[in-house]
Amino acid sequence: MSGILSYLITLGIMAGIFAILTLGLNLQWGFTGLFNVGIAGFFAIGAYATAFLTKGPSPEHLGGLGMPIFFGLLISAVVSGLIAFLIGLPTLKLKEDYLAIATLGIAESIRLIFTNEAWLGNGNRGIKDIPKPWAELSAAPYYNLLFLLIIFIIIVFIYFFIEKSIHSPWGRVLKAIREDELVTASVGKNVFRYKLESLVIGSMFMGLAGGLYSHYISFISPDVFHPMQFTFLVWVMLILGGSGNNLGAIAGAFLVWAIWSGSEFLTDLLARISTDPKVSGMITNIQSPLRIILISVILELVLLYRPDGIFGEKKIL
Amino acid sequence: MPQLIINGIIMGSIIVLGSIGLTLTYGILNFANFAHGDIMAAGAYLCLFFLGLNVPFVVAVILSMCITAGLGILIDWCIYRKLREKTSVVLLIASIGAALFLRNVVQLIFGPQLVYYSSEIQMAKKLPFGIRIKPDEIFIIAASFLLIIAVHLFLKRSRIGKAMRALSDNMQLAGVIGIETEKIIFWTWGLGCALAAAGGIFLGLEVQLRPMMGWDVLLPIFAAVILGGIGSPYGAMAGGMIIGISQEVSTAFINPAYKSVVSFMILILVLLIKPSGIFGKKERLA
Amino acid sequence: MLVIKNLEKDFGGIKAIHNCSLEVKKGTITGLIGPNGAGKTTLFNLISGIYAPDKGEIWFNGERIDGLKPHRIFRKRLMRTFQISRELQKMTVLENLMLIPYNQDGEGLSGVWFLPGKVKKQEKNNKKRAMEVLEFIELIHLKDEYAENLSTGQKKLLEIARTMMADPEMILLDEPGAGVNRTLMNKLVEDIKKINANGTTFLLIEHDMDLVMNLCDPIIVMNEGSKLTEGTAKMIKSDPRVLDAYLGV
Ligand SMILES: Nc1ncnc2c1ncn2[C@@H]1O[C@H](COP(=O)(O)OP(=O)(O)OP(=O)(O)O)[C@@H](O)[C@H]1O
Numbered sequence: 001m002s003g004i005l006s007y008l009i010t011l012g013i014m015a016g017i018f019a020i021l022t023l024g025l026n027l028q029w030g031f032t033g034l035f036n037v038g039i040a041g042f043f044a045i046g047a048y049a050t051a052f053l054t055k056g057p058s059p060e061h062l063g064g065l066g067m068p069i070f071f072g073l074l075i076s077a078v079v080s081g082l083i084a085f086l087i088g089l090p091t092l093k094l095k096e097d098y099l100a101i102a103t104l105g106i107a108e109s110i111r112l113i114f115t116n117e118a119w120l121g122n123g124n125r126g127i128k129d130i131p132k133p134w135a136e137l138s139a140a141p142y143y144n145l146l147f148l149l150i151i152f153i154i155i156v157f158i159y160f161f162i163e164k165s166i167h168s169p170w171g172r173v174l175k176a177i178r179e180d181e182l183v184t185a186s187v188g189k190n191v192f193r194y195k196l197e198s199l200v201i202g203s204m205f206m207g208l209a210g211g212l213y214s215h216y217i218s219f220i221s222p223d224v225f226h227p228m229q230f231t232f233l234v235w236v237m238l239i240l241g242g243s244g245n246n247l248g249a250i251a252g253a254f255l256v257w258a259i260w261s262g263s264e265f266l267t268d269l270l271a272r273i274s275t276d277p278k279v280s281g282m283i284t285n286i287q288s289p290l291r292i293i294l295i296s297v298i299l300e301l302v303l304l305y306r307p308d309g310i311f312g313e314k315k316i317l
Numbered sequence: 318m319p320q321l322i323i324n325g326i327i328m329g330s331i332i333v334l335g336s337i338g339l340t341l342t343y344g345i346l347n348f349a350n351f352a353h354g355d356i357m358a359a360g361a362y363l364c365l366f367f368l369g370l371n372v373p374f375v376v377a378v379i380l381s382m383c384i385t386a387g388l389g390i391l392i393d394w395c396i397y398r399k400l401r402e403k404t405s406v407v408l409l410i411a412s413i414g415a416a417l418f419l420r421n422v423v424q425l426i427f428g429p430q431l432v433y434y435s436s437e438i439q440m441a442k443k444l445p446f447g448i449r450i451k452p453d454e455i456f457i458i459a460a461s462f463l464l465i466i467a468v469h470l471f472l473k474r475s476r477i478g479k480a481m482r483a484l485s486d487n488m489q490l491a492g493v494i495g496i497e498t499e500k501i502i503f504w505t506w507g508l509g510c511a512l513a514a515a516g517g518i519f520l521g522l523e524v525q526l527r528p529m530m531g532w533d534v535l536l537p538i539f540a541a542v543i544l545g546g547i548g549s550p551y552g553a554m555a556g557g558m559i560i561g562i563s564q565e566v567s568t569a570f571i572n573p574a575y576k577s578v579v580s581f582m583i584l585i586l587v588l589l590i591k592p593s594g595i596f597g598k599k600e601r602l603a
Numbered sequence: 604m605l606v607i608k609n610l611e612k613d614f615g616g617i618k619a620i621h622n623c624s625l626e627v628k629k630g631t632i633t634g635l636i637g638p639n640g641a642g643k644t645t646l647f648n649l650i651s652g653i654y655a656p657d658k659g660e661i662w663f664n665g666e667r668i669d670g671l672k673p674h675r676i677f678r679k680r681l682m683r684t685f686q687i688s689r690e691l692q693k694m695t696v697l698e699n700l701m702l703i704p705y706n707q708d709g710e711g712l713s714g715v716w717f718l719p720g721k722v723k724k725q726e727k728n729n730k731k732r733a734m735e736v737l738e739f740i741e742l743i744h745l746k747d748e749y750a751e752n753l754s755t756g757q758k759k760l761l762e763i764a765r766t767m768m769a770d771p772e773m774i775l776l777d778e779p780g781a782g783v784n785r786t787l788m789n790k791l792v793e794d795i796k797k798i799n800a801n802g803t804t805f806l807l808i809e810h811d812m813d814l815v816m817n818l819c820d821p822i823i824v825m826n827e828g829s830k831l832t833e834g835t836a837k838m839i840k841s842d843p844r845v846l847d848a849y850l851g852v
């Protein structure tokens with residue numbers, strides 16, 4: 001029993017971290033129509049920022065200031081928001097897909113910098129031993145449950161923050177921009193300012209998610225932030241859950257993460273059962289491309305046949 | 318330095334081949350196709366497959382170009398065509414899905430490891446100014462040059478080509494020329510993806526083949542397209558060369574790992590200074 | 604009130620606006636007519652800041668406004684409607700209208716979080732006003748419907764309703780009558796007159812000659828990107844050049 005339970009708890013923690021990313025993206029895309037494909041980059045910035053601040057001194061990387069985790073997470077969000085601000089300045093006045101290309105570029109640049117500048121984050125070997133909250137409890141069997149609880153509380157907090165902000169004149173302007181920028185500008189709204197706010201706030205949540213990941217896994221390296229996993233999965237989660245629908249976004253995150261890690265679980269199981277090492281080796285080899293193919297097919301099918309997501313129409317807001 | 322410029326011209330040729338297709342589909346269908354890099358990779362791997370059947374190299378290149386053209390048309394037919402009435406960003410998301418699909422099918426079939434077309438080691442020829450160039454590289458430059466000339470003739474002389482330019486410049490004009498849009502779109506995918514396949518094969522020849530190769534050139538080809546002005550094939554040619562040469566020359570000053578960061582920086586500069594690109598058309602109603 | 608001097612706008616070789624000069628006097632309902640493609644909508648796009656002119660000047664209330672961003676021009680209390688309705692599709696009819704008023708405290712996040720009482724009160728008033736406008740244009744029963752589900756005529760009405768929410772000094776109407784039924788149109792005409800009597804200036808593009816002749820004074824005729832002539836309905840009717848322009852001679 002405890003095996004399955006602890007598997008479910010880890011599943012829940014990761015799905016929860018993804019739910020935070022999905023909520024951030026929903027603010028940007030679902031409510032404002034901003035196309036961010038640099039999610040992995042904002043996530044990475046957050047993960048590294050808190051690692052630098054909260055870890056003890058180490059020759060392997062920058063920082064090592066031993067600050068409290070709460071503070072580290074705060075800075076994760078702030079730094080990520082700052083990068084979003086800098087990216088938004090040149091691109092948000094232009095056609096919408098320029099933002100997509102620019103965020104893609106920033107995510108790639110961030111990954112390359114952390115890969116090649118060993119003094120910064122120990123290059124490809126990554127940073128290990130990032131502190132966990134209430135570390136003295138970390139050996140306890142229920143520790144992950146505690147972590148899950150923290151994540152859960154943060155999700156609830158973010159959910160209410162976004163819901164309240166969206167159900168206001170501010171949110172109304174964001175939605176108007178999503179529907180028709182030109183009209184929104186013609187009725188006196190400073191479209192650029194609102195787009196920038198939405199981009200920055202959404203990216204702050206992404207940075208926070210990165211920070212949480214850092215403290216949960218205790219190890220980060222540039223490989224983790226490959227565009228595939230974080231950017232694409234988050235997009236699929238949001239589209240499946242229904243963009244513009246915060247509960248749908250959270251549900252989408254849990255559902256896609258369950259499919260994603262469930263498929264890994266299944267292939268692992270198959271690989272272990274098979275006695276022939278050749279067969280199990282082959283299964284391991286095809287597992288990673290196969291599940292990405294699965295996810296991309298799901299995405300195309302949803303786009304073609306359920307464009308409002310599987311949880312149905314966008315609710316009247 | 319002369320050596321770096323030659324390397325830049327080689328990379329530039331590859332980027333040009335990739336960016337012509339991207340700029341045409343961007344201009345005509347009005348969406349940024351994030352799968353274009355992976356189309357290049359698919360072409361490169363198709364060529365590897367034909368070489369495995371002992372098909373002569375040039376024949377393998379031509380076959381791969383044809384099949385990749387078909388692949389592009391097929392993807393359009395299955396996915397993009399049905400999403401065309403939606404906003405351009407929905408198409409963009411769909412193209413990211415298509416990109417991952419292609420890349421992982423490639424990885425499933427050919428595996429994640431690096432591969433080369435040939436295990437022979439080529440002797441570089443020595444030219445004046447201390448330039449060294451391999452026969453493969455001469456082939457890349459010559460073949461790209463021929464392909465670009467062919468594209469130029471196609472765009473200037475043929476009815477379809479003229480309509481393509483008109484359409485990518487301004488939707489309304491095409492009605493005047495009187496060719497149905499769907500037919501032009503068909504040809505655009507065919508032409509763009511065939512060129513992308515050639516670019517991918519040359520990239521494989523110059524560096525090596527990996528499933529991620531298409532993703533890695535995506536940023537440079539986007540930079541070339543935006544630098545040249547979206548929808549302008551001649552702009553893409555100029556933009557591709559500029560990006561290729563700047564990337565290589567930059568390695569004299571900074572870590573070569575940052576080549577794609579260099580193209581990204583150029584892209585941001587263009588967006589800041591002249592977002593419509595060097596050959597870009599004028600504003601349209603947003 | 605609105606003065607346009609030697610305006611030029613070129614679209615890749617097409618001279619949509621060419622050496623165009625005209626003036627709209629305060630307190631009038633000025634008509635703007637001309638054959639299809641004369642450049643009327645383009646002129647509106649230039650005035651409202653959607654395009655920047657290539658050359659020339661636009662003055663509003665003694666201030667130069669050409670080249671300003673659309674939201675800045677709105678804040679000078681100059682508002683326009685669109686010829687092809689641009690409703691905010693996935694927003695309700697009510698939301699479409701409540702968006703309009705300027706200077707809502709709840710439009711900043713700080714207001715949302717730190718002045719909830721004030722925002723709530725403004726929202727209440729805002730909603731009341733929007734309901735009145737909807738009542739007036741007879742769309743009240745559709746207030747919670749997504750705007751995309753309205754008919755063409757209803758969308759047109761929503762365009763006009765927006766201007767009623769904003770209370771600007773000058774309104775540019777681009778073919779308000781197209782697709783709206785007669786009875787309602789007559790009602791709209793009465794309302795335009797009423798709003799005008801309260802001091803709002805109108806510049807109105809319309810192809811329905813009866814409507815223009817009975818509502819507008821003066822009438823400006825545009826052809827091939829510039830002003831052809833200007834005068835009262837009677838003068839326009841009897842001007843042979845106007846007929847020529849419409850017949851494309
Ligand atoms: N964004 C644009 N790009 C290119 N050409 C344009 C653009 N907008 C308008 N034009 C051209 O400018 C000219 C004037 O168009 P405009 O829409 O201003 O005419 P109009 O007087 O409003 O006509 P209608 O009565 O049919 O609405 C037309 O030839 C049109 O094709």
Ligand SMILES: [Mg+2]
Nearest residue numbers: 643644645686
């Ligand atoms: Mg018009």
